[in-house]
Amino acid sequence: MATQLLLGDEALAQGAIDAGLSAAYAYPGTPSTEITEHILRSPEVRAGEVVCRWATNEKTALEAALGASYAGKRAMASMKHVGLNVAADPFVNAAISGAHGGLLVNVADDPSMHSSQNEQDSRLYADLALVPCFEPSDQQEAYAVPALAFDLSETYRIPVLIRLTTRLAHSRATVDVGGRRPQNPLSRPDQPERFILLPAIAKRSYERLVSLQPDFIRESEASSLNRLSKDGDRALGIVACGIAHNYLLEVTNGTPGHPVLKVGQYPLPVRDVEWLVEHCGRILVLEEGYPYVEAKLRGLPPRSAPAIHGRLTGDVPRTGELSPDAVAMAIGLGALARRATSSVPAPRPPALCPGCPHADTCKALAEVLASRRDSARVFSDIGCYTLGALPPHGVINTCVEMGASITMAHGASEAGLRPAVALIGDSTFAHSGMTGLLDCVNAKADVTVIIVDNLTVAMTGGQRSAAENRLVSICRGLGVDEAHIRVVEPHPRNHKENVAVLDEEIRYAGTSVIIAQRECIQTAKRSARRGTQGSQE
Amino acid sequence: MKRDIILAGVGGQGLLALAAVLGQAARELGLHLKQAEVHGMAQRGGVVQSHVRFSDRPVHSDLVREGTADLVLSLEPMEALRYLPYLKPDGALVSDTRPVRNIPEYPNIDRILAELRTISPHRLVDATALADRAGSPQASNLVVLGAGFPFLGLPMEVLEDGIRAVFAGRADSVIASNLRGFALGVEWAQAAS
Numbered sequence: 164m165a166t167q168l169l170l171g172d173e174a175l176a177q178g179a180i181d182a183g184l185s186a187a188y189a190y191p192g193t194p195s196t197e198i199t200e201h202i203l204r205s206p207e208v209r210a211g212e213v214v215c216r217w218a219t220n221e222k223t224a225l226e227a228a229l230g231a232s233y234a235g236k237r238a239m240a241s242m243k244h245v246g247l248n249v250a251a252d253p254f255v256n257a258a259i260s261g262a263h264g265g266l267l268v269n270v271a272d273d274p275s276m277h278s279s280q281n282e283q284d285s286r287l288y289a290d291l292a293l294v295p296c297f298e299p300s301d302q303q304e305a306y307a308v309p310a311l312a313f314d315l316s317e318t319y320r321i322p323v324l325i326r327l328t329t330r331l332a333h334s335r336a337t338v339d340v341g342g343r344r345p346q347n348p349l350s351r352p353d354q355p356e357r358f359i360l361l362p363a364i365a366k367r368s369y370e371r372l373v374s375l376q377p378d379f380i381r382e383s384e385a386s387s388l389n390r391l392s393k394d395g396d397r398a399l400g401i402v403a404c405g406i407a408h409n410y411l412l413e414v415t416n417g418t419p420g421h422p423v424l425k426v427g428q429y430p431l432p433v434r435d436v437e438w439l440v441e442h443c444g445r446i447l448v449l450e451e452g453y454p455y456v457e458a459k460l461r462g463l464p465p466r467s468a469p470a471i472h473g474r475l476t477g478d479v480p481r482t483g484e485l486s487p488d489a490v491a492m493a494i495g496l497g498a499l500a501r502r503a504t505s506s507v508p509a510p511r512p513p514a515l516c517p518g519c520p521h522a523d524t525c526k527a528l529a530e531v532l533a534s535r536r537d538s539a540r541v542f543s544d545i546g547c548y549t550l551g552a553l554p555p556h557g558v559i560n561t562c563v564e565m566g567a568s569i570t571m572a573h574g575a576s577e578a579g580l581r582p583a584v585a586l587i588g589d590s591t592f593a594h595s596g597m598t599g600l601l602d603c604v605n606a607k608a609d610v611t612v613i614i615v616d617n618l619t620v621a622m623t624g625g626q627r628s629a630a631e632n633r634l635v636s637i638c639r640g641l642g643v644d645e646a647h648i649r650v651v652e653p654h655p656r657n658h659k660e661n662v663a664v665l666d667e668e669i670r671y672a673g674t675s676v677i678i679a680q681r682e683c684i685q686t687a688k689r690s691a692r693r694g695t696q697g698s699q700e
Numbered sequence: 701m702k703r704d705i706i707l708a709g710v711g712g713q714g715l716l717a718l719a720a721v722l723g724q725a726a727r728e729l730g731l732h733l734k735q736a737e738v739h740g741m742a743q744r745g746g747v748v749q750s751h752v753r754f755s756d757r758p759v760h761s762d763l764v765r766e767g768t769a770d771l772v773l774s775l776e777p778m779e780a781l782r783y784l785p786y787l788k789p790d791g792a793l794v795s796d797t798r799p800v801r802n803i804p805e806y807p808n809i810d811r812i813l814a815e816l817r818t819i820s821p822h823r824l825v826d827a828t829a830l831a832d833r834a835g836s837p838q839a840s841n842l843v844v845l846g847a848g849f850p851f852l853g854l855p856m857e858v859l860e861d862g863i864r865a866v867f868a869g870r871a872d873s874v875i876a877s878n879l880r881g882f883a884l885g886v887e888w889a890q891a892a893s
Contacts, residue, residue: 194739336735
């Protein structure tokens with residue numbers, strides 16, 4: 164046994180390595196990125212014993228992990244919560260085909276939307292796919308969960324979801340680590356035809372998945388992550404899921420004084436829930452994200468006794484992440500005396516870094532669109548350049564989800580809104596932009612696509628971009644007219660020239676692509692510090 | 701022994717390095733530790749904060765409760781003000797006095813400093829000036845940590861080891877400059893108390 168100082172993300176990653184992981188695939192996204200970065204830094208990857216890669220998107224990551232599982236190896240795919248939307252197809256269908264080697268899908272939810280566009284709750288995806296879900300409450304559990312989840316996955320031949328939330332993902336603690344089990348050998352799956360999801364086979368597989376549901380409940384009831392304490396005043400019973408359990412212990416100095424069901428594995432342990440419902444006057448549910456457990460306990464129509472309290476009743480705020488203060492209020496402890504919030508501080512939103520190439524692109528674009536302000540719209544995407552929405556730039560009009568720049572510009576253009584400009588980063592283009600560009604080419608749509616190519620996945624810390632140095636050939640291959648694929652360097656010294664190029668291509672009544680290429684100032688600085696050369700041109 | 705600390709600052713100031721130094725030091729002493737931080741988009745020149753909690757007893761929550769922090773240590777005065785609701789009534793405030801004016805309407809700095817001076821105890825340090833004078837302009841974050849040394853409850857050598865560990869792999873001159881910055885802050889704190 165040794166002790167390491169690990170983020171929740173890193174504890175999960177180390178737990179997976181120590182549980183015999185062979186292959187890890189991921190697309191970076193806050194707050195999940197550090198799972199994969201930890202594995203990439205590991206001696207096992209350096210020695211070539213574990214495969215770990217950034218994939219083009221979450222769907223390709225999960226499918227690659229499924230392939231490794233098919234080959235008998237323990238594999239996992241990691242992503243942020245909205246990434247599971249992209250990977251929903253393989254996730255739900257891998258539950259039908261089943262896994263062979265242990266297969267984990269690690270998803271970091273972001274309640275309060277610190278770095279996200281929604282606070283969707285991945286536990287609902289586990290329900291949708293009919294598979295078990297783990298929700299560790301602290302870093303030590305995050306380390307322990309992959310071994311348990313791999314076992315569950317291999318016992319029942321199903322993928323298993325592990326859900327983290329921001330505060331655990333991005334909080335460090337000392338973790339006892341140790342013990343290592345060997346990786347699985349290469350092997351063929353049993354009943355290999357189950358991976359051919361023709362309806363006749365899929366129907367049988369689906370029946371099997373449904374028939375496993377009672378087993379999953381029994382596993383939850385026996386799980387070390389689910390614990391029922393019957394001590395204390397039964398006027399109130401508390402269900403505390405994941406990290407909520409820590410907040411409960413915090414505000415009660417370790418003794419809640421009421422029966423508590425700590426939940427770390429789903430489906431819910433029905434036997435323990437039944438005990439609470441039978442013995443407690445009312446029930447309070449504390450959970451990060453959606454009122455998922457609360458809604459199940461309430462039923463429809465809501466049960467009359469005991470009353471179920473939580474986010475739906477306003478005892479806990481309906482939206483946003485939990486905090487120890489919110490938990491203290493919910494159990495009736497009240498807030499502590501605190502200083503009033505000062506009225507002096509001004510908001511300080513994030514901003515593009517000084518010297519950022521995106522700022523130069525935004526400036527040139529703003530100038531080109533100045534005379535077209537009434538008609539032009541800029542459909543943008545997910546990345547640092549989304550900050551182009553804020554002052555002093557104020558140049559983008561939309562940011563919805565990965566890839567929705569080119570496709571929305573396409574639809575808006577065909578609806579008659581022009582000029583329709585799409586602004587998308589190099590990595591987002593590789594992730595979900597290429598198919599939309601093919602649509603534009605096929606439709607001969609009047610869309611101007613600007614790919615802001617900073618040669619990295621900048622917002623998540625500088626991971627390798629999947630289409631690095633191949634953007635021109637990709638656009639050419641998708642059928643964009645060669646004369647309308649323009650490469651510029653966004654830099655103050657090229658401002659005039661870049662304005663002219665943008666102006667020309669916006670005037671062109673077809674699909675054009677401008678690749679604005681200059682390395683991210685952060686990765687450039689880092690390479691300079693290391694004395695290594697930056698990304699190749 | 702128990703400390704709940706809020707670290708505050710602006711993306712790019714080196715706040716997470718301080719969190720890592722405190723984490724290393726607490727771990728070295730075998731203390732229980734939780735240290736929550738903000739990654740991702742906010743780091744781009746926005747508000748950055750970290751909750752650091754260490755104790756000889758188990759630490760449950762990753763977040764500090766409002767009204768309970770022993771120390772707010774800030775690399776920027778307006779950010780110090782933003783996080784005062786976390787401070788317990790007799791908690792200490794340590795802050796750099798140099799504003800980071802990366803927003804269009806930065807409030808009146810005198811008003812900010814006046815409000816910070818109502819906290820007792822407080823230590824307001826022009827860390828940039830001190831770091832510049834020592835020829836270590838990059839180490840102003842460590843100067844602020846040094847200024848907070850009397851409130852950290854951690855031995856000097858353990859913190860210095862923490863600095864060496866966090867900057868391991870960087871040039872010797874970087875490590876030396878950070879150690880010098882920290883020492884300057886400690887010296888300043890002794891003179892100020």
